[in-house]
Amino acid sequence: MGRVENTALISIADDGESFRTAVRDMVESFGFTATAFTSGVKFLGLDRVQDSACLIADLRMPGMSGFELHDRLVATGRSIPTTFLTAFPDAKGNDRAAKAGAVAYLSKPCHRDDLLARIRSTARRL
Amino acid sequence: MATETRKTGIDVVGDMPWGTHFCLFYDTKEDLLDMLISYCKAGLESEEFCLWVVAEPLTIEEALDALKDAVPDLDRYLADCSIEIVSACDWYLLGGTFDLKRVTGAWHEKLARASAKGYAGVRVTGDTAWLEKKDWKDFCEYEEGLNEAVANQHLAVLCTYPLAACGAAEILDVVRTHQFALARRHGSWDIIETAGLKQAKAEIKRLNEGLEQRVVERTSQLMLASEALREAQADLARVTRLMTMGQVTASIAHEIFQPLSAVVTNGNTCLHWLEDGSLDLGKARSAASRTVRDAERANDIIRRIRALIIRSETQKVDVDMNGVIRDILALMHSELLKRQMSVSLALAATLPPVFGDRVQLQQLMLNLIMNGIEAMAPVADRPKELTIETRVEGTDHVLVLVRDVGEGLDPDKVDRIFDPFFTTKPEGTGMGLAICRSVIEAHDGCIWASPGVPHGAMFQFTLPATAVSQRTYSQSSSAAAGFADVPETIGSI
Numbered sequence: 001m002g003r004v005e006n007t008a009l010i011s012i013a014d015d016g017e018s019f020r021t022a023v024r025d026m027v028e029s030f031g032f033t034a035t036a037f038t039s040g041v042k043f044l045g046l047d048r049v050q051d052s053a054c055l056i057a058d059l060r061m062p063g064m065s066g067f068e069l070h071d072r073l074v075a076t077g078r079s080i081p082t083t084f085l086t087a088f089p090d091a092k093g094n095d096r097a098a099k100a101g102a103v104a105y106l107s108k109p110c111h112r113d114d115l116l117a118r119i120r121s122t123a124r125r126l
Numbered sequence: 127m128a129t130e131t132r133k134t135g136i137d138v139v140g141d142m143p144w145g146t147h148f149c150l151f152y153d154t155k156e157d158l159l160d161m162l163i164s165y166c167k168a169g170l171e172s173e174e175f176c177l178w179v180v181a182e183p184l185t186i187e188e189a190l191d192a193l194k195d196a197v198p199d200l201d202r203y204l205a206d207c208s209i210e211i212v213s214a215c216d217w218y219l220l221g222g223t224f225d226l227k228r229v230t231g232a233w234h235e236k237l238a239r240a241s242a243k244g245y246a247g248v249r250v251t252g253d254t255a256w257l258e259k260k261d262w263k264d265f266c267e268y269e270e271g272l273n274e275a276v277a278n279q280h281l282a283v284l285c286t287y288p289l290a291a292c293g294a295a296e297i298l299d300v301v302r303t304h305q306f307a308l309a310r311r312h313g314s315w316d317i318i319e320t321a322g323l324k325q326a327k328a329e330i331k332r333l334n335e336g337l338e339q340r341v342v343e344r345t346s347q348l349m350l351a352s353e354a355l356r357e358a359q360a361d362l363a364r365v366t367r368l369m370t371m372g373q374v375t376a377s378i379a380h381e382i383f384q385p386l387s388a389v390v391t392n393g394n395t396c397l398h399w400l401e402d403g404s405l406d407l408g409k410a411r412s413a414a415s416r417t418v419r420d421a422e423r424a425n426d427i428i429r430r431i432r433a434l435i436i437r438s439e440t441q442k443v444d445v446d447m448n449g450v451i452r453d454i455l456a457l458m459h460s461e462l463l464k465r466q467m468s469v470s471l472a473l474a475a476t477l478p479p480v481f482g483d484r485v486q487l488q489q490l491m492l493n494l495i496m497n498g499i500e501a502m503a504p505v506a507d508r509p510k511e512l513t514i515e516t517r518v519e520g521t522d523h524v525l526v527l528v529r530d531v532g533e534g535l536d537p538d539k540v541d542r543i544f545d546p547f548f549t550t551k552p553e554g555t556g557m558g559l560a561i562c563r564s565v566i567e568a569h570d571g572c573i574w575a576s577p578g579v580p581h582g583a584m585f586q587f588t589l590p591a592t593a594v595s596q597r598t599y600s601q602s603s604s605a606a607a608g609f610a611d612v613p614e615t616i617g618s619i
């Protein structure tokens with residue numbers, strides 16, 4: 001697997017420091033530029049939405065869940081391709097992610113190839 | 127009353143308790159006077175009312191003369207009627223015959239009068255030289271009855287018998303009917319104890335020894351029981367700790383899962399940087415070091431869980447309460463998140479350590495935090511925020527405050543919330559706050575609850591800080607140093 005040279009910005013929102021940093025590093029190892037946020041609220045607040053080619057969001061975050069973040073983006077007309085990551089995968093969450101039009105609903109820890117494939121598919125959509 | 131002793135004035139007897147009824151066998155008038163003068167003198171000097179019944183051949187005059195020699199104040203005692211010397215004819219044989227009931231009644235009358243006049247009690251001596259064969263049986267009955275009559279009264283009775291008038295059978299009767307007897311043998315006075323008295327004394331000794339043995343046994347049983355109770359309390363505390371943790375198992379598991387997910391992810395990233403096509407040792411090293419760091423975080427969480435589930439002896443060390451709070455929050459973070467609750471932390475920048483048992487203090491915080499979480503569960507109309515503060519109180523106490531915005535305290539029940547098995551929650555054990563109180567008491571602290579403003583309840587406790595003189599210089603709380611994976615958002619939502 002060669003490095004994909006791509007300047008597209010991938011945004012990550014996860015409240016857990018360990019995993020957030022790990023995902024950011026992994027995304028960077030794909031050759032993308034990555035920026036990480038400690039919550040959905042922070043992501044919206046810093047207004048990196050326009051710059052983000054896609055969003056990788058944790059589902060369970062304080063203040064605003066991943067789903068709520070996605071809904072907010074859709075409601076304000078700023079929808080971006082989103083991959084949800086969850087430590088608590090279940091069918092209900094999967095359905096909700098599908099209905100919301102998410103790119104993917106992946107369980108933590110996600111496999112490197114899986115995550116790369118989702119980001120690439122997102123990039124093609126862009 | 128039974129323990130109050132009086133001087134008999136008789137060397138060989140020493141002190142006697144009230145209720146003593148004894149006898150004396152004498153040979154000569156001199157022997158008799160010798161003893162009775164001492165006996166009466168001791169009574170007068172002890173504020174007792176004395177009654178001396180004399181019988182032929184001793185006369186009242188002889189008794190008075192002898193007494194006067196020994197008691198310089200005798201005239202004063204006679205003037206205020208502290209002593210009466212009467213003849214046997216007037217006392218025992220009034221009306222010519224011995225009437226058992228009348229004589230006993232007369233003793234009690236004297237006793238009542240003496241007691242009304244403020245005397246300490248009544249000391250009596252009566253001679254029996256007047257006694258004839260025909261009255262012997264009645265008199266024995268009277269003597270026997272006296273034992274019961276004097277018991278529990280401020281009354282002492284010494285009966286004197288002329289040896290010459292007593293045959294063996296009479297001596298046996300006399301000895302049998304008195305608590306002990308005095309007789310002159312080989313030139314000195316001796317005490318002859320009755321077999322019954324000896325037996326009673328032996329019995330008392332035996333009972334005392336038995337009692338002592340039972341006290342020893344009961345004491346050791348009680349010590350074992352209190353040891354067992356302490357163990358049971360420790361077990362109960364541990365079980366409730368496990369139950370409390372059981373309620374949040376999924377969340378605690380997630381606390382381990384989170385860094386482990388990062389380990390897997392970092393490991394994969396590291397492998398990528400080691401591949402031929404993308405070899406970058408610097409980035410591989412960086413990913414590997416994050417892997418190590420995250421694995422250590424997972425390890426820290428497991429260490430915290432272990433600290434709460436181990437069965438350990440109470441061990442007091444310097445404990446940093448800020449560290450304890452962070453330890454517990456590190457385990458509860460996911461639970462708070464799941465329940466959409468946040469924590470506002472205001473921990474004192476510098477807090478002296480408290481001298482205590484770390485596991486117990488962790489349980490204290492675990493229980494208070496769980497209590498707050500459960501209190502806020504039904505809340506829907508306001509942000510569910512738990513506030514935890516620490517500060518130095520006064521000069522030498524640490525204060526910890528836990529405030530929730532839950533349903534608050536029922537004023538009627540607030541006094542009972544720290545009682546064991548008291549609960550307002552359908553699934554509560556009623557042990558959480560009771561354990562908090564017992565932990566606080568074991569650490570010489572105070573805990574109290576008050577209404578939160580505008581909502582909820584506020585629990586506060588103070589613990590004495592370790593005095594500087596007792597403070598050890600070793601690092602007290604590795605837990606505080608190991609505090610790691612609580613996201614920065616926890617205090618700022």
